[in-house]
Amino acid sequence: DAGVIQSPRHEVTEMGQEVTLRCKPISGHNSLFWYRQTMMRGLELLIYFNNNVPIDDSGMPEDRFSAKMPNASFSTLKIQPSEPRDSAVYFCASRQDSGANVLTFGAGSRLTVL
């Protein structure tokens, strides 16, 4: 298995633009998590899905952020409009629920909003 695949790895955009981050979880994993990592706040859980259904989005910072999981092999995190304070590394992770609550992380998407 290729692991959790995220794209793009790096994104530089201007304030006000729409940003879409993508994630392909490990096949057979039925939970998917989006995290954000910044120097100031560390790793924060934004949202997680179970069997493609959003379960807890209490970590989504504001309405500019939205996430979807249209099927078991794909998820997106969208920011519209983007702001400089959204600059961070965004990680996607997946988990097989029958296991021991171990998350497998992707390599991350580094977002810079100018």
Add this chain to the structure above:
Amino acid sequence: AQSVTQLDSHVSVSEGTPVLLRCNYSSSYSPSLFWYVQHPNKGLQLLLKYTSAATLVKGINGFEAEFKKSETSFHLTKPSAHMSDAAEYFCVVSGGSGGYNKLIFGAGTRLAVHP
């Protein structure tokens, strides 16, 4: 509420010397505890996990951690550091009132290994 505190933000050791990364947790329940490692520009990788079985947990790359309930600690150790161990390490707690899905990450400890 659950929380996890990594007592050192930076640790520096010489190659071949022991590594100790300290972690204290707070939980009203029997927690599950993890250590993850993040190499530069990479995602997080699981080193080891404690889930109420043996209190001494062995992980990958020669790391181990001991769960001490009386001290609410879960320190990570390795007898002999290697240059490739230089990375950031995260102590993580889950379970309890936050639920199975709520992983609480510590702030991280950056490990530097010098020749």
